Amino acid sequence: MTIERILVIGAGTMGRQIAMSCALSGYHTVLQDISEQALVDARTELESWVSSRISKGKLEKSDAEAALARLSQSTNLVQSAGTADLVIEAAVERLDIKEQIFVTLGEHTPAHAILATNSSTLPSSRVAQASGRPEQVCNMHFFNPALVMKCVEVVRNEQTSDTTVEAVTEVATALGKQPVLVNKEIPGFIANRMMGAINAEALNLAEQGIASIKDIDTTAKTALGHPMGPFELMDMVGLDVIDFIAQATYAETGDEADKPHPLISQKVQAGLLGRKSGEGFYPYS
Template structure:
């Protein structure tokens, strides 16, 4: 069986229609690929389509792209609850389901049975390395992390992470796919928790939380310092609200499980917000408060 080749990638399956999966699907469709977006719930798929239509409509209104481009992209997308059917036609699969190892391993088992032998099976996970998933398949050399950043329609970086069995052809194909969908790949040759960007982000976030919890400065002023002194587009607390405080909570727990280092446990203020359901923009309140459109009100 021939190995992966970017010239043979025409159909892409994205598994999971949450914020990341749906936007990854649209990024690929806008680049000209036939895309199947799969989820286990019709309701999730409906919400994903509505949100994409809202985002794309806003881009058209602001002149970032034409209505024809958007309509053509939607014409290349299908929304389905069927996994095996689209997998059987896919040249490349990007998994973006919940950050639970058991769920991902089961998804990869099913994908391995259904997908053509040349298809790359990539996980978008930012916390689970692909070596923990690859042995659920019979093609570990075709498994890697392809980690997009939130919001995937905007952020340019994609981390391509090889596991010890990932082939060079898989890495090259995945990196080139990232380029062809308008992203800039960063190839990571050794699995480490958090990869590159999130390790750096974690260091900044940990320091910001320490400064806040020790009364050195308010979270608003820490955000202001990061924007006005360091040139960051948003501060660490604003970013936590955007990506989800639940994501920060689970990522910290995952790091702690890997390292056993108490310093990797979620910060006290993160635990408190998680337990109160203050998850950021998605819940209307996190560090800041938001209206129904996700605009900050205080």
């Protein structure tokens, strides 16, 4: 299957960077959002990212201009769905909204189009039936910031066809990413499960007073070679996001080990969300 046109739904944190990544790799890309303001903000952020890459000598001006010319924007889902070979849905994390989007995609994309969701917590089986073509649906899970992070988890649901997996993997590779295949749906996929296990142990060590937050972070960096300590990373991701993912995972598995950690919940309740709020496990000026 030849994929030339990609539709990215949702122009927020993830969607705008996924769309830019597609456009930079030569795909005709439409970035769609119901919010005109989100599209304006996305364009502004991407233009400023492009300028900074050019001034650092990391991107040719002509390549940047060509990529921005390949990237169009729309608030009209029905119209933009009509020409897509691949859709990457990165709208807000709400099942009812995603289901409605997949119904519309099933009705308005060409019959060959592959429909992927970038959701971190909703496996594609939750929206696959709504599209009417479950064998052409999978998760295509990028990491934040999507223009930088190399990993893309391609997660198949029970009905996902090999052709779908191959096509999505090929696109991820063309974007300069390193796709990995998750053969079976599982909450958190690979990366968030591993990160969850490390975070849980770090939180337990801190809660029991075994070591300070700073020393746990230092150990992760100097003994394990991690670029950031778990507390630094949680502060960067946002403690509300960590809490939300744990809640969603616990709702799915019912496993006590997946329950949001009390240290995180206390911080969230106190409005200490990490870097974005000025304080989390560490203060930020």
